[in-house]
Amino acid sequence: MLDEMTLLMKLKEGNPQAFRVRAYENAAASIRDLGRPVAGMTEAEMVALKGIGKSTAAKIREYLETGAFAKLAELRETYPPAFVEMTRIPGLGPKTLIRLRDELDINTVDDLRSAIDREALRALPGLGAKSEEKLKLAIERLGLHGKDRRTPIAVALPIAAEVVAALEKLPGVTAAQYCGSLRRFSETIGDIDVIVAARNHRSVGDAFVALPLANEVIAHGETKSSILTRDGLQIDLRVVDPGVYGAAVLYFTGSKSHNIALRQRALDRGWTLNEYSLSDIETEKVIAARTEKSIYSALGLAFVPPPMREDTGEVQAAAGKLPRLVTERHIRGDLHVHSDLSGDGRAPLAAMVKGAAARGLEYLAITDHGEDLSINGATKSQMLGMRRKLEKLQERYPDMTLLWGCELNIGADGGLDYDDEFLASFDWTVASVHSHFDLDIAAQTTRLIAAMEHPSVNAIGHISGRMIGRRPGIFFDQDKVLATAAATGTGIEINGALERLDASSAMIRNGAELGIDFVINTDAHHPDDYRRVASGVLHAQRAWLEHRRVANSWPRHRFLNWVQRRRG
Numbered sequence: 001m002l003d004e005m006t007l008l009m010k011l012k013e014g015n016p017q018a019f020r021v022r023a024y025e026n027a028a029a030s031i032r033d034l035g036r037p038v039a040g041m042t043e044a045e046m047v048a049l050k051g052i053g054k055s056t057a058a059k060i061r062e063y064l065e066t067g068a069f070a071k072l073a074e075l076r077e078t079y080p081p082a083f084v085e086m087t088r089i090p091g092l093g094p095k096t097l098i099r100l101r102d103e104l105d106i107n108t109v110d111d112l113r114s115a116i117d118r119e120a121l122r123a124l125p126g127l128g129a130k131s132e133e134k135l136k137l138a139i140e141r142l143g144l145h146g147k148d149r150r151t152p153i154a155v156a157l158p159i160a161a162e163v164v165a166a167l168e169k170l171p172g173v174t175a176a177q178y179c180g181s182l183r184r185f186s187e188t189i190g191d192i193d194v195i196v197a198a199r200n201h202r203s204v205g206d207a208f209v210a211l212p213l214a215n216e217v218i219a220h221g222e223t224k225s226s227i228l229t230r231d232g233l234q235i236d237l238r239v240v241d242p243g244v245y246g247a248a249v250l251y252f253t254g255s256k257s258h259n260i261a262l263r264q265r266a267l268d269r270g271w272t273l274n275e276y277s278l279s280d281i282e283t284e285k286v287i288a289a290r291t292e293k294s295i296y297s298a299l300g301l302a303f304v305p306p307p308m309r310e311d312t313g314e315v316q317a318a319a320g321k322l323p324r325l326v327t328e329r330h331i332r333g334d335l336h337v338h339s340d341l342s343g344d345g346r347a348p349l350a351a352m353v354k355g356a357a358a359r360g361l362e363y364l365a366i367t368d369h370g371e372d373l374s375i376n377g378a379t380k381s382q383m384l385g386m387r388r389k390l391e392k393l394q395e396r397y398p399d400m401t402l403l404w405g406c407e408l409n410i411g412a413d414g415g416l417d418y419d420d421e422f423l424a425s426f427d428w429t430v431a432s433v434h435s436h437f438d439l440d441i442a443a444q445t446t447r448l449i450a451a452m453e454h455p456s457v458n459a460i461g462h463i464s465g466r467m468i469g470r471r472p473g474i475f476f477d478q479d480k481v482l483a484t485a486a487a488t489g490t491g492i493e494i495n496g497a498l499e500r501l502d503a504s505s506a507m508i509r510n511g512a513e514l515g516i517d518f519v520i521n522t523d524a525h526h527p528d529d530y531r532r533v534a535s536g537v538l539h540a541q542r543a544w545l546e547h548r549r550v551a552n553s554w555p556r557h558r559f560l561n562w563v564q565r566r567r568g
């Protein structure tokens with residue numbers, strides 16, 4: 001709710017930095033970091049928290065008591081979801097959006113598209129043919145236009161998790177699971193598909209369409225229902241008998257082409273496979289239906305992890321040997337972690353180290369931003385202070401090796417922060433692109449290669465810099481970059497932040513074939529972010545990545561040898 005208020009306030013104030021915007025932003029951050037529910041707190045207790053003032057506390061109470069609050073309802077009226085969606089388009093600030101609405105009656109992405117097509121934007125001062133072209137490109141890249149619009153996984157996953165948690169609690173429900181592209185861990189999601197096992201189909205459907213996030217009910221039947229959220233995201237529900245749950249989950253997880261490949265295998269055996277069962281065509285006897293595993297097994301296949309179900313050879317592989325995929329339990333270290341020495345860090349060093357120890361990590365690199373990140377980087381002397389703190393902490397955590405690291409900034413020409421001598425003194429570094437997203441392909445390629453060739457760079461962080469659904473990231477020559485990674489022994493990060501999931505799964509799969517080493521990192525800015533390792537792993541599984549290719553799955557001594565070899 002506070003996140004939504006922040007966004008709507010930006011529109012109202014016409015300025016993302018306005019005081020009221022910051023107030024909601026800070027309050028949201030404060031609650032997010034609290035680590036316990038705010039629900040039981042009094043207004044006075046809330047005000048005592050950093051970032052929450054009297055008026056915000058009153059609004060939170062109002063929301064907790066009534067399930068709504070007036071100010072939000074009012075702003076939602078003024079800025080409906082179709083209008084708010086335009087804030088996702090890079091280059092369209094709140095001021096411009098309001099002008100477009102007031103002067104050209106542009107209220108939706110579709111309005112904007114047609115205004116661009118009739119060259120209407122260039123009539124406004126400050127906008128020209130060039131901005132029209134840029135905006136048009138951005139709209140296409142974001143897939144915001146028409147019925148092909150897709151939702152980034154970072155938005156869809158928490159919503160799906162909330163729906164599943166609500167349905168699981170209902171009486172009579174024995175299992176619930178989101179399926180479809182989300183379970184396969186696609187980067188963007190067309191709609192969310194939820195399967196529930198229960199005998200009382202009707203009452204589950206009734207509860208589903210009554211969920212607070214159901215803004216519109218588009219279907220409500222005995223076993224099938226569909227709702228739309230306020231943002232226009234569709235959620236489909238199917239309620240099935242517990243005895244056929246596996247068949248339903250398998251079918252609705254897809255992908256469609258994976259299903260077709262499975263069905264073909266069934267037909268070869270005189271069987272048929274659909275959302276109800278695997279059964280014999282002649283006798284109609286059910287062979288398997290209750291669990292996915294029993295169906296795969298009857299077909300002579302190993303269980304195929306959902307991220308692999310894209311019909312790129314996995315059915316054939318499951319008939320013989322599946323790759324030894326990396327799983328969460330393989331991960332022993334995290335090599336991209338920020339403390340509040342980074343301006344965007346949200347927890348002090350001690351809390352970050354403690355959080356990592358609580359997860360049983362064997363090694364941990366603290367990688368605050370290097371000095372070149374203009375608003376955010378640490379000076380040499382701050383970095384040296386960090387080293388001393390880490391040495392102290394190391395005594396308290398004998399079972400976890402603490403590495404003094406840095407997230408370096410790859411400059412436009414591939415240059416890095418600090419001087420070579422200082423760079424060589426770190427225990428570990430990741431180097432990432434944080435600026436100059438508009439250079440051409442050749443320049444971006446040169447830049448990445450230069451960073452990889454630097455002897456003090458251990459790995460490249462979030463290599464494209466993309467933000468899924470918001471920013472495409474840099475374009476570079478993947479073959480050349482992968483060849484350099486292989487030749488130099490530079491690791492490539494798999495960033496577990498759902499907005500990033502960077503490198504792309506295609507790049508990971510190609511890189512693994514070249515024998516490149518990967519590191520699955522969380523890029524944590526708060527101890528809660530350590531959970532992102534699960535997302536990094538699922539994304540890696542989409543690329544069929546084996547754990548032996550993941551450097552931070554290796555035992556400590558082997559990992560540290562690898563780091564040392566690189567740093568000379």
Ligand code: DGT
Binds near residue numbers: 181253254256
């Ligand atoms: P999305 O929603 O566009 O991101 O992608 P999916 O994969 O979630 O697709 P969706 O929601 O249309 O359908 C969910 C699953 O249901 C899909 O992955 C496979 C299954 N399915 C849907 N239509 C068909 C079909 O015509 N044949 C087969 N074999 N399976 C289908």
Ligand code: CA
Binds near residue numbers: 180181182190191192
């Ligand atoms: Ca779907």
Ligand code: CA
Binds near residue numbers: 192193236
């Ligand atoms: Ca669907």
Ligand code: ZN
Binds near residue numbers: 336338407523
């Ligand atoms: Zn970072």
